[in-house]
Every structure is written in structure tokens, then in C-alpha cells.
Amino acid sequence: MTHGSTHATSMGVDNRKMAFWAFIGSECLLFGSLIATYLVYKGRSLVGPYPHEILNIPFTSFSTFDLLMSSLAMVLALAAVQRGDMKQGKLWLFVTALLGLIFLGGQFWEFSHFVHEGLGLTTNLFGSTFYVLTGTHGAHVTVGVIWLLTLWIQALRGKLGPQNALTVEITGLYWHFVDVVWIVIFTVVYLIQ
Amino acid sequence: MTEQTGAHATTGTYLRIAAILVMITLIEVGVFYVPAFQSVLVPVLLVLSAVKFTLVVMFYMHLKFDNRFFAFLFGGPLLLGFAVVVSLLLIFYGAIRLRTGM
Numbered sequence: 001m002t003h004g005s006t007h008a009t010s011m012g013v014d015n016r017k018m019a020f021w022a023f024i025g026s027e028c029l030l031f032g033s034l035i036a037t038y039l040v041y042k043g044r045s046l047v048g049p050y051p052h053e054i055l056n057i058p059f060t061s062f063s064t065f066d067l068l069m070s071s072l073a074m075v076l077a078l079a080a081v082q083r084g085d086m087k088q089g090k091l092w093l094f095v096t097a098l099l100g101l102i103f104l105g106g107q108f109w110e111f112s113h114f115v116h117e118g119l120g121l122t123t124n125l126f127g128s129t130f131y132v133l134t135g136t137h138g139a140h141v142t143v144g145v146i147w148l149l150t151l152w153i154q155a156l157r158g159k160l161g162p163q164n165a166l167t168v169e170i171t172g173l174y175w176h177f178v179d180v181v182w183i184v185i186f187t188v189v190y191l192i193q
Numbered sequence: 194m195t196e197q198t199g200a201h202a203t204t205g206t207y208l209r210i211a212a213i214l215v216m217i218t219l220i221e222v223g224v225f226y227v228p229a230f231q232s233v234l235v236p237v238l239l240v241l242s243a244v245k246f247t248l249v250v251m252f253y254m255h256l257k258f259d260n261r262f263f264a265f266l267f268g269g270p271l272l273l274g275f276a277v278v279v280s281l282l283l284i285f286y287g288a289i290r291l292r293t294g295m
Contacts, residue, residue: 013260021263025270032274036281061222065215072211075253079204169255176253180246187242191225192235 020170024177027140031181034136035188038129045124049117051193056110063106064186070099071179074172084162090155093168096175097148100141107138130189137185140178147171201255210252217241 077092154160224230251257
């Protein structure tokens with residue numbers, strides 16, 4: 001079978017999409033464990049800095065807005081690719097990747113600021129659980145940005161078209177999952193202190 | 194051969210969902226800063242977060258329009274993950290209560 005063709009299972013669903021949903025399911029367990037660890041050790045740090053002293057809600061709210069807008073750009077990219085409008089498809093794929101890069105830049109700034117304030121990975125329980133949880137999420141965003149830029153370059157070379165809509169949809173599933181994980185992290189880590 | 198994708202929402206729906214998501218985020222941040230909400234902060238924030246989560250999964254990830262088997266593949270581990278979080282919290286705080294007698 002050629003690359004980019006549909007691989008239907010006996011259930012009538014595409015096997016790549018089915019496998020990807022199963023992967024996302026496994027990711028729920030990974031992030032569930034990390035969030036549980038954060039919550040279990042919440043408020044148990046013996047030395048500072050403590051969350052309420054260091055977390056910057058206005059800044060993180062902007063990061064949240066940025067990631068939500070990247071999800072909108074992603075669905076607009078998919079819709080454009082599905083209708084064969086590759087000019088719009090390329091634009092929205094690039095916008096999604098750019099918003100992801102802005103989020104990563106924000107996270108890099110936040111981590112640098114926290115380290116400057118004295119919060120390292122081994123400073124206290126908050127530092128350990130915070131960096132592992134948000135760092136794992138950041139690593140996922142990084143993978144997503146690389147994936148999106150790869151698709152964008154393929155589109156620029158004319159190698160991505162409506163025939164590859166499912167590939168773009170699967171990329172979108174990954175990106176939106178990264179977004180929903182952040183929705184939970186924003187509430188659990190930043191707003192519920 | 195062309196890759197087939199399921200029926201999805203319209204661009205207008207995507208824009209409306211984005212507007213709702215931004216509004217909920219503004220409410221979340223607003224609630225965080227209003228002292229009067231401090232007593233109900235946790236349940237309010239959890240509900241708002243759950244609404245945002247559901248909107249993205251149903252409309253942006255197309256679970257509302259897609260094959261129900263995908264909902265099972267996602268929902269099963271999601272519930273298991275939630276159960277892991279709740280169980281760990283109960284075990285951990287249960288152990289602390291036993292130790293401190295509180």
C-alpha cells in the first residue's frame with residue numbers, strides 16, 4: 001500500500017487513527033501519574049520557595065491563552081487541508097507551530113526565572129514535582145512543534161495535500177491532547193495553590 | 194488513495210468554541226483573584242477546567258463526530274488515570290491521618 005493511503009480495520013476505522021487514540025489513552029495514564037504525584041506532595045515542602053511566592057498567574061494565563069489559540073489554528077489548518085486550500089493550510093500550520101514556540105519560550109523564561117529565584121529540581125518537593133510535570137508537558141509541546149514544522153515544510157514543497165488530511169488530523173489529535181493536559185495543569189498547579 | 198477523515202464541525206463552530214474557551218479562562222483567572230470566591234475556589238475551578246477539557250476533546254479532537262470506539266479508547270484510560278489520582282490522594286492522606294490521629 002502506498003504512503004498516505006487509508007488502512008481500514010475490520011471495525012471500519014483507520015488503523016493509524018485507532019493506534020493514535022490508544023497512544024493518547026496511554027498518555028492519560030502518564031500525565032495522571034505525574035499530576036497525582038504533584039498533588040500528593042503538594043504543601044509538603046520543608047523549605048521555600050513555595051508556590052504562592054513564585055508562580056506568576058498573569059504570565060501563565062497568557063501562555064494558556066496562547067496554547068488555546070494554537071488549538072484553534074490547528075483545527076483551521078485541518079479544515080483548510082481537507083477542502084484542498086493549501087495556501088490557508090500552510091498558513092495555519094505555521095501559526096500553530098509559532099504559537100507552540102511562543103509557549104515554549106514562555107516556559108523557558110519561567111524556568112529560568114524560577115532557578116534565579118532559587119527553585120531548582122532538588123530544592124524541595126514542589127520544585128521536583130513541578131519541574132517533572134511541566135517539563136514533561138514542555139517536552140511534548142517540543143515534539144509537537146517539530147512535527148508541525150515538518151508538515152509545514154512538506155506543504156511548502158508541495159508534498160502535503162488533501163490526500164494527506166488524515167496525517168494532519170492525527171497531528172492535530174496530538175496537539176489538542178497537549179492543550180487539554182495544559183488545561184488541567186493550569187488549574188491544578190497554578191490556580192489551586 | 195486519499196486518506197479519509199470523519200465529518201467535522203464548521204469553521205464558525207471552531208471560532209465559537211475558541212471564544213468560549215477564552216471566556217472560561219478569563220473567568221478562572223477572575224475567580225482566582227476575587228476573595229469572595231475563596232471558599233468555593235477549588236470546586237469552581239475544577240468544573241470550569243472540566244468544561245474546557247470536554248469542549249476541546251469533543252469539538253477540536255472531533256470525538257463528538259467520530260467513531261464511538263475512539264471515545265472508548267480515550268475515555269477508558271482517562272477514567273483509569275483519574276482513578277489513579279483519587280486513589281493515591283486517598284491512600285496518602287489516609288496514611289497521614291492514621292499517623293497523626295487527626
